[in-house]
Amino acid sequence: MSTHPIDFHPPTEEAPAFLLPKAGTLFAERADRFAVLARDHALSEWLDFLGKISAAQQYAQARLPALPLPDADTLARAQTHGMPPLDPAKRPALWREALRDIANALLPEAPEGASKALNALLAADDARLERLADALLVNGDIQEGDAAELPFIGAALQVVFTQLASQLAVSALQPMDAHNVCPCCGSPAVASVVRLGAAINNLRYLHCSLCNTEWNVARAVCTSCGNDKTVALHQLEGSDGRVRAETCDECHSTLKIVYQDKDPNVDPVADDLATLALDMLIDEAGYQRAGPNLLLIGAHSG
Ligand SMILES: [Zn+2]
Ligand SMILES: [Zn+2]
Numbered sequence: 001m002s003t004h005p006i007d008f009h010p011p012t013e014e015a016p017a018f019l020l021p022k023a024g025t026l027f028a029e030r031a032d033r034f035a036v037l038a039r040d041h042a043l044s045e046w047l048d049f050l051g052k053i054s055a056a057q058q059y060a061q062a063r064l065p066a067l068p069l070p071d072a073d074t075l076a077r078a079q080t081h082g083m084p085p086l087d088p089a090k091r092p093a094l095w096r097e098a099l100r101d102i103a104n105a106l107l108p109e110a111p112e113g114a115s116k117a118l119n120a121l122l123a124a125d126d127a128r129l130e131r132l133a134d135a136l137l138v139n140g141d142i143q144e145g146d147a148a149e150l151p152f153i154g155a156a157l158q159v160v161f162t163q164l165a166s167q168l169a170v171s172a173l174q175p176m177d178a179h180n181v182c183p184c185c186g187s188p189a190v191a192s193v194v195r196l197g198a199a200i201n202n203l204r205y206l207h208c209s210l211c212n213t214e215w216n217v218a219r220a221v222c223t224s225c226g227n228d229k230t231v232a233l234h235q236l237e238g239s240d241g242r243v244r245a246e247t248c249d250e251c252h253s254t255l256k257i258v259y260q261d262k263d264p265n266v267d268p269v270a271d272d273l274a275t276l277a278l279d280m281l282i283d284e285a286g287y288q289r290a291g292p293n294l295l296l297i298g299a300h301s302g
Contacts, residue, residue, distance in 0.1 A: 014199040015200045016170070017173075017175065018170050018183060018184075018213065018214065018216070020170055020213055021162045021212035021213055021214075022166065023163045023166035024061075024062075025058075027054045027058035027162075028054075029265075029267070030054040030057075032051075033051075033267040033270040033271070034048070034051030034270045035048070035051045036265065041274060043274075047270075049110070050270070050273060050295055052106060053102070053106065053151070053152070053295065054270075056102040056106050057155050057156075057159050059102075059105050060097075060099075060101035060105070061098070061159045061163060063097075063098075064094060064159070067092050067094065067160065067163055067167065068092065069085075070087075078172075079174065082174065083186070084176070084181070084182060084184055084186040085168060085172045085184065086168075087185070087186065088138060088157075088185055088186065089134075089138050091133060091157070092164070093126075094160060095157055095159070096129050096156070098156040098159045100122060102156055103118040103119075103121055106118055114148070116148070118152060121152055121153075129153070132146060132149060133157060135150070136150055136294065136297065137157060137187070142297070150294075150297050151294070151295050151297065154294030155294070158211070158294060161212075162211050162212045164185075165208075165211040165212065168184065175215070179206065179222075179223040179224070179226060180255075180291060182208035183213070184213040185208060187209050187210035187211065187291075188290060189207055189208060189223065189290070190268055190272060190291050190293050191269070191271075191272045192206045192217070192255060192258075192268065193207055193257070193260065193266065194257060194259045194261070195260050196264065203216055204216070204217060204218070204219045204257065207268035207269070209292055222250060223253075224248060224255075225250050225253070227248060227250040227251070230249035231248050232246070232249070233245070233246055233247075233257070234278070234281070234282065235278070236275070236277060240262055240263075242258060242262040242263050242266060243271050243274075243275045243278065244257050245257075245278050245281075245282045247285070247287045252286060252287050252288060253288055253289070253290040254282050254288065254289055254290065255289065255291060256268075258272075269293060269295065273293060273295060
């Protein structure tokens with residue numbers, strides 16, 4: 001592991017504070033990214049299957065109708081109280097339809113363990129599915145037997161919340177007090193990305209673990225506690241620096257940063273999962289991840 005000094009580039013005025021997801025292409029692009037990352041990787045079979053989950057997410061998204069957004073009163077109340085407009089506790093029931101679409105699309109190519117989980121989800125009643133969604137998004141009450149099923153629950157919830165976020169106007173969003181909280185749905189960030197582009201060159205955006213919205217946060221600031229003194233970046237020995245872990249010695253949290261200038265196709269979710277070795281090193285050094293990757297939760301536990 002090596003440590004690098006941080007380049008600090010202050011945000012420019014024209015840069016957008018928020019980037020809403022493009023639901024029509026996001027999951028297909030992530031599927032492509034997983035396929036690239038799976039090549040010559042020690043976890044190639046797993047990454048390949050994650051790519052298939054992403055492709056199934058795109059299939060499920062394309063079958064969704066436009067979803068009902070919160071009404072004007074709810075949006076106004078959220079603005080007044082500095083709250084995100086979407087609430088993961090209030091899910092459109094159609095997320096269960098998205099889950100069934102994902103399960104049916106994946107079953108023909110799923111490895112044995114995943115097939116078992118997918119069949120159990122297809123057989124589950126609505127109450128059980130809602131309990132699993134609450135465990136993931138609302139109360140964290142994850143039970144041991146749920147582990148294999150949760151990545152698929154997360155995948156379906158990502159589809160509906162990404163669709164909802166893509167339907168919102170950017171004017172419905174406002175910066176949150178906590179850097180790590182999504183201004184669109186209130187979920188924690190999975191990672192951040194330093195983007196290339198005309199107005200956003202070298203700016204850092206946090207990426208929502210649920211709805212795929214991105215929001216600008218200055219570089220060299222801890223996204224969990226806001227401290228800018230004891231933040232450091234680490235990368236695996238021999239790596240090209242495409243993915244680094246940002247650690248904070250004030251609150252002992254960590255979150256990864258991916259860099260578009262090293263590879264324009266980096267994806268905060270896929271590149272995060274392709275660098276689990278970095279998580280292990282940072283975990284051994286005593287830092288705690290600030291946000292989950294919903295395609296991983298449960299997969300390596302229980
Ligand atoms: Zn979000
Ligand atoms: Zn911190």
